Amino acid sequence: MTDYLHRIGAGEIEPGAPLPPESVLCEQYGVGRSVVREALQALDAKGFIVVRQGSVAVVAPRYHWHVLDQDFLAVTNPKEYYSLLQEAREILEPPLAALAAARATDEAIDEMEQVNRRLETVLDDPSQHAELDIAFHDAVARATDNAILVSMHSSITGLGQRTREASSAIPGAIERAVTWHDHVIAAIRARDAVGASAAMHLHLRQVREELGRIDTEPEAAEEGS
CATH class of the missing domain: 1.10.10.10 (Winged helix-like DNA-binding domain superfamily/Winged helix DNA-binding domain)
Structure with a gap:
C-alpha cells in the first residue's frame, strides 16, 4: 500500500x-x-x-x-515539510537550551562538547554530519532532564535527518553549525539561560537561511544527495 x-x-x-x-x-x-x-x-x-x-x-x-x-517520508517529497519542521524547531529548541542551562550536569555539557568536536571532522560527509548534529541537539534536550520534552524533540529527528543532509551541501554550513553550537555550549556551561536560548535561536535562524538556499544552489545540493 x-x-x-x-x-x-x-x-x-x-x-x-x-x-x-x-x-x-x-x-x-x-x-x-x-x-x-x-x-x-x-x-x-x-x-x-x-x-x-x-x-x-x-x-x-x-x-x-x-x-x-x-x-x-520515504515515499513523499519531504521538502514540503522543511519549513514546518524549522518552525517547530524554533518554537521548541531555544527553551530547551534555556532549561539545559539551568539543569545540565557537567557530564552532559562535556558530551555536547565531545559531539561538537567530532562534528568538525565530518565536513565532507552529509550523513555523518546529520547524525552528529542530531546527537548534539539530542544531548541538549536530554540535559533538561524532562522526559516529555526529550520525546517531543526525538519525534522530529527523522525529518531532521533529511534537512541536515540537504543543508550540509551549502558551503560553510557545517562550520557555521559548529560555531553556533560552541556558543550554545558556552552559555549552558555558564548557566546563562537567556544566552543559551538566544544562541540557539540565532543558530536556527542560520539553519533556516541555509534551507532557503537549497533550491537555489543545485550543484551543492546535488553533491550532498
Whole structure:
C-alpha cells in the first residue's frame, strides 16, 4: 500500500476521497482480504485514512496525518515539510537550551562538547554530519532532564535527518553549525539561560537561511544527495 501512501502525500488522492473497495484492492495487489485489511488498518493508525465498519476507507483530513512517519517520508517529497519542521524547531529548541542551562550536569555539557568536536571532522560527509548534529541537539534536550520534552524533540529527528543532509551541501554550513553550537555550549556551561536560548535561536535562524538556499544552489545540493 506504499503507492497509496505516496499518492495521498502527493495530493493525487484528496482528503475525503474514497479508496477502492477491499475486493478491488485484493485483485489489484494479488493478495488476500486479510492482507488488505491489515494494510488499511496500518494507514488508519497513522492517520492517513479513515476506515469505517461496513464502508470504504476514505482519505483523512491532512491535520490527522502523521507526517513524521518514516514510511510516509520515504515515499513523499519531504521538502514540503522543511519549513514546518524549522518552525517547530524554533518554537521548541531555544527553551530547551534555556532549561539545559539551568539543569545540565557537567557530564552532559562535556558530551555536547565531545559531539561538537567530532562534528568538525565530518565536513565532507552529509550523513555523518546529520547524525552528529542530531546527537548534539539530542544531548541538549536530554540535559533538561524532562522526559516529555526529550520525546517531543526525538519525534522530529527523522525529518531532521533529511534537512541536515540537504543543508550540509551549502558551503560553510557545517562550520557555521559548529560555531553556533560552541556558543550554545558556552552559555549552558555558564548557566546563562537567556544566552543559551538566544544562541540557539540565532543558530536556527542560520539553519533556516541555509534551507532557503537549497533550491537555489543545485550543484551543492546535488553533491550532498
